[in-house]
Amino acid sequence: MNRKSASPIPEPIVQLQHRLDEFRSTRPRRTKLPETLWQSAVELAREHGLYSVAHPLRLDYTQLKKRLGGVETVSRKAVAPAFVELLASHTATMSGCVIEIESSIGGKMRIQWKGSAAPDWTILLRAWREAER
Numbered sequence: 001m002n003r004k005s006a007s008p009i010p011e012p013i014v015q016l017q018h019r020l021d022e023f024r025s026t027r028p029r030r031t032k033l034p035e036t037l038w039q040s041a042v043e044l045a046r047e048h049g050l051y052s053v054a055h056p057l058r059l060d061y062t063q064l065k066k067r068l069g070g071v072e073t074v075s076r077k078a079v080a081p082a083f084v085e086l087l088a089s090h091t092a093t094m095s096g097c098v099i100e101i102e103s104s105i106g107g108k109m110r111i112q113w114k115g116s117a118a119p120d121w122t123i124l125l126r127a128w129r130e131a132e133r
Helices: 011-026 035-048 050-057 061-068 121-132
Strands: 096-102 108-114
Touching (some): 011 035, 011 050, 050 061
Antiparallel strands (some): 096 108
């Protein structure tokens, strides 16, 4: 079996790990952790992520998540949606129009119509989203 080498544990987590080991060595099993230790773990989870803190400290992941507020705050790279709204300063008569749309997963749609009446955008976009699933 080929395992990836584990990344080094950040120093603040190692320090809390030592504090927890010391606490656990002087108390019977299943003794509740003091609130100060939980609070330190929550602060580290905000900075390093839930699993990165819960695993090396041997803490209950779900309990830590509840104390964190249910949200992992390590930032993830998210693609911001782009939106462009075109406003006409006056009503113009159109003989036709072409609009091309591309989704975040790479799907493309091209809408071309002639005349001044625009298509029903709601139905078109809903049908396109359903087709991409």
